[in-house]
Amino acid sequence: MNKLPVIETTVKERPHNARLYKFIADPPTTTMQRLKGLTTGSLPTFVDAGSNFASSAITEDNWLLQASRLGKKLFFMGDDTWMQLFPDSFTKSWPFPSLNVKDLHTVDEGVLEHLVPEIKSGDWDVVIGHFLGVDHCGHRFGPYLPAIGDKLLQMNVMIQSVMAELE
Numbered sequence: 001m002n003k004l005p006v007i008e009t010t011v012k013e014r015p016h017n018a019r020l021y022k023f024i025a026d027p028p029t030t031t032m033q034r035l036k037g038l039t040t041g042s043l044p045t046f047v048d049a050g051s052n053f054a055s056s057a058i059t060e061d062n063w064l065l066q067a068s069r070l071g072k073k074l075f076f077m078g079d080d081t082w083m084q085l086f087p088d089s090f091t092k093s094w095p096f097p098s099l100n101v102k103d104l105h106t107v108d109e110g111v112l113e114h115l116v117p118e119i120k121s122g123d124w125d126v127v128i129g130h131f132l133g134v135d136h137c138g139h140r141f142g143p144y145l146p147a148i149g150d151k152l153l154q155m156n157v158m159i160q161s162v163m164a165e166l167e
Contacts, residue, residue, distance in 0.1 A: 098132055
């Protein structure tokens, strides 16, 4: 059963406002490696994968640095890896510890506490919410146990809330 119906519904009902693309990630997939790729445009390497647990600030040009230089207000909440990689980039931040894969809720609950209220404030240019529950659930239980469905349903509600607030 589809636990993220908001995606399919949005693509069908608002085809001019939504797109669905297939993404294939080559292993290894670590948070630091993926964030570096998303923010700098560079391709992740095996050397980056080894740095995941002791990440240092990204010094390459990246869109967070460029937005900061332009005086944009960047708000962040979620996986504390962002703070290690971009320590001076955020106007407001709520980092949460990310390496305990047995913890499916702390990071997600922290993001949920701040995400919609900060969007409502309108005092931002970029808001980043990095959830971990689905990832941790996959590592801990795999894709077929009830816990993953619960986390996906939680993310579905969150996506609906953010979409409603941005409309």
